[in-house]
Amino acid sequence: MITTRHRGLTFDRDDVVLARAAWSRLAEPGDVRVAALIERVGPREALRALVSRDVDWLDRYVPRLADLDPLRDLETLRRCGGRLLHPGCDEWPQGLEALAAPPTCLWVRGPVDLRDLGERSVAIVGARASTAYGEHVTGEIACGVADRGFVVVSGLAYGVDGAAHRASLTSGRSVAVLAGGVDRAYPQGHHALMNALVDDGAVVSEVPPGSAPTRSRFLQRNRLIAAVSSGTVVVEAALRSGALNTARTAAALGRPVGAVPGPVTSAASAGCHELVRDGRAVLVTDAAEVVDLVGRIGADAVAPSAVTESENDALDDVTRRVLEALPVRTGRPIDRLACTAGLDGGTVQAALGRLALLGLAERHGHGWRLHRRPRSRKADDEKRAAAVVRAPVGG
Structure with a gap:
């Protein structure tokens, strides 16, 4: 068994866990050369190479040998309820x-x-x-x-x-x-x-x-x-x-x-x-x-954003043009609607039939207008209440 002695403490360099703990003290995080050496020969052999000065570029880590004591570090970790992970552990990420x-x-x-x-x-x-x-x-x-x-x-x-x-x-x-x-x-x-x-x-x-x-x-x-x-x-x-x-x-x-x-x-x-x-x-x-x-493909996919579809979205272009030509209040004759929409009278009349079936257009007088949906009773009550509030006192 090859050991390293420091301040009366001895640790076994053949212990892979201790060797890895030692290297985490010796080398800075992200050290590519040390990582490559450990990958090639393992942490124990890499530590031997450092102690025996077998590899010249390892000399830069020699000053940290004086304070190296992985047993002390592991005892500190144990006292604060921690654990050490290394490649090969089940928990290793x-x-x-x-x-x-x-x-x-x-x-x-x-x-x-x-x-x-x-x-x-x-x-x-x-x-x-x-x-x-x-x-x-x-x-x-x-x-x-x-x-x-x-x-x-x-x-x-x-x-x-x-x-x-x-x-x-x-x-x-x-x-x-x-x-x-x-x-x-x-x-x-x-x-x-x-x-x-x-x-x-x-x-x-x-x-x-x-x-x-x-x-x-x-x-x-x-x-x-x-x-x-x-x-x-x-x-x-x-x-x-x-x-x-x-x-x-x-x-x-x-x-x-x-x-x-x-x-x-x-x-x-x-x-x-x-x-x-x-x-x-x-x-x-x-x-x-x-x-x-x-996340996982399929299992964690986000649902498409919900977009409320307007009842006008399903209309074809011609029917939509007629709908846009309809007035809100008074009826407009077909010939005037045809002029506004830029269509012939027959096409406008056919489109008006489709709009009437969809509840979007209605006859009014001698012409056509947008269908006026009846207000809810609640809306009527709110309108009447607002009128009462606006009425002058004693009027």
Whole structure:
């Protein structure tokens, strides 16, 4: 057994779980070369190569060996009720395999089984500096998709992320993917929200407990949000934002992307409009359209918008022209109707017969007019009441 000793602690480098936990401390998220090495020789052999200095480019990770203690990290995770996932676990999200640099492992807290993300989940992301409109739409969509059994995935940031988590927890489940360790909330103002996710959802990170969020880790966090979800929806995003980064990653992975339109004058929606204009996203406006985009074909399809059909829609062009020539109050002779409609008298007379059968035209005096439907008794009563109110006192 080959071991590494640090401050009196020993861990077995032949233990695959410990080796993967160690690499999540040694390498930064999204490190393509480390991911390729682990894919080729496995995490244990990769760790041996680092300790023995067999590969020159691995020297950059040597400084972190001094503080390497995966047993300590796992004990911290155990104390906060978490679990470690790695490729080969039943719960490992299969969508991560599409990434060029999948995480070596995932540090997780919360009861949600991450296998569910591959089937029915949607990432809802957007601006931190969201508008009231953006937060309202986020809440409506997140609550609606959660109510339909979809897990809502986001990043626990202020603005759209927070609104998505809060709304989805009211009627379903939500998962937050973090840029730092799962033992601390970032931002700190979302400490209570993170606790709610730990109770009824999940928080996930690819860096060990105690790790601080950095700018590069936020960008790499976005790729995980895109990869574990069935699809991504951007509610509000500026032209340069992390939400657009998430959407572009999802599109590159072949996942459906939706974008919510906003006012053309709002900089907060400019990124959404660009996604639609460039063909990277489909315009979505509510939960039903989001489910139609990311759900199962057939089972989650949205019903076509209901449009009330006018009784005039079924008329042919000639009959409609005669209908449009009819006056409202007094009857008009056929010859004058023919002149107005631009038709001969015989054609007008035939059209009037059809309109009369449909209840759209009626004879009046020596001519024809639009059929005057009798008002309801309620309408008559309201008209008489209005007349009484307008009548002068003592008149």
